[in-house]
Amino acid sequence: MLVDSHCHLDFPELNADLAGVLSRMHDNGVTHALTISTTLETFPAVRAVAHAHANVWCSAGVHPDERRDGREATLDELVAMARDPRVVAVGETGLDYYRVEGDAEWQRERFRTHIRAARELGKPLVIHTRAAAEDTLRVMREESAAEVGGVMHCFTEAWEVAEGAMELGFHISFSGIVTFKNAKDLKEVARRVPLERMLVETDSPYLAPVPHRGKPNQPAFVRHVAEEIAALRGIAFEDVARATTDNFFGLFRHARPA
Numbered sequence: 001m002l003v004d005s006h007c008h009l010d011f012p013e014l015n016a017d018l019a020g021v022l023s024r025m026h027d028n029g030v031t032h033a034l035t036i037s038t039t040l041e042t043f044p045a046v047r048a049v050a051h052a053h054a055n056v057w058c059s060a061g062v063h064p065d066e067r068r069d070g071r072e073a074t075l076d077e078l079v080a081m082a083r084d085p086r087v088v089a090v091g092e093t094g095l096d097y098y099r100v101e102g103d104a105e106w107q108r109e110r111f112r113t114h115i116r117a118a119r120e121l122g123k124p125l126v127i128h129t130r131a132a133a134e135d136t137l138r139v140m141r142e143e144s145a146a147e148v149g150g151v152m153h154c155f156t157e158a159w160e161v162a163e164g165a166m167e168l169g170f171h172i173s174f175s176g177i178v179t180f181k182n183a184k185d186l187k188e189v190a191r192r193v194p195l196e197r198m199l200v201e202t203d204s205p206y207l208a209p210v211p212h213r214g215k216p217n218q219p220a221f222v223r224h225v226a227e228e229i230a231a232l233r234g235i236a237f238e239d240v241a242r243a244t245t246d247n248f249f250g251l252f253r254h255a256r257p258a
């Protein structure tokens with residue numbers, strides 16, 4: 001049993017053959033997935049996938065990089081979206097300064113609104129951070145994100161950032177990046193994060209793990225992420241699978257395994 005804690009099943013690369021994607025999950029022992037919302041515009045499609053499949057849940061939120069909605073989601077709007085029973089998390093939200101030019105105050109405001117929505121509903125957060133670790137942790141503290149907890153998804157930051165997030169009660173999720181040969185520092189973080197705080201994900205259709213690197217990614221490949229973590233820690237694959245699955249259902253407590 002394995003859970004892909006972060007994928008984008010509404011993206012055309014996966015949605016075009018959703019039946020195939022789900023059957024390859026099944027064939028690889030990936031029993032459940034969390035499909036992640038990135039825009040207001042596409043949320044209905046994300047939600048529809050989760051309503052159509054008992055082993056798929058979804059999140060509600062707007063990605064920090066996304067500007068295609070043309071306006072900001074209000075707190076009331078996010079709360080209404082995330083109230084849906086198939087929505088088990090708020091996000092993906094966070095900060096991404098990688099592509100931002102100039103003042104990113106709009107991103108920090110958007111992030112704060114998501115944390116407030118999560119707290120209003122008591123649903124955990126899915127947090128994306130890139131080139132913005134310090135501000136991400138600062139906003140999480142200022143907005144009492146610890147009250148709902150959540151996950152730092154597709155983690156690529158230094159150990160100190162993992163530590164800071166775990167102090168706030170957050171989980172750390174590793175993607176296919178941990179299988180890349182040049183990801184030495186990240187492999188070290190994956191050795192150190194306590195097993196009871198760890199999740200695995202694909203972030204598919206992006207970031208396919210070795211041995212599929214450069215090809216389109218899919219939830220079935222989360223197996224390679226768990227295998228790499230088991231090898232790094234010198235423990236059995238089954239132990240990583242069991243721990244990360246238990247952690248998933250412990251954290252996303254609105255998700256009930258079918």
Ligand SMILES: [Zn+2]
Pocket residue numbers: 092128153154
């Ligand atoms: Zn992300």
Ligand SMILES: [Zn+2]
Pocket residue numbers: 006007008036092203
């Ligand atoms: Zn994502």
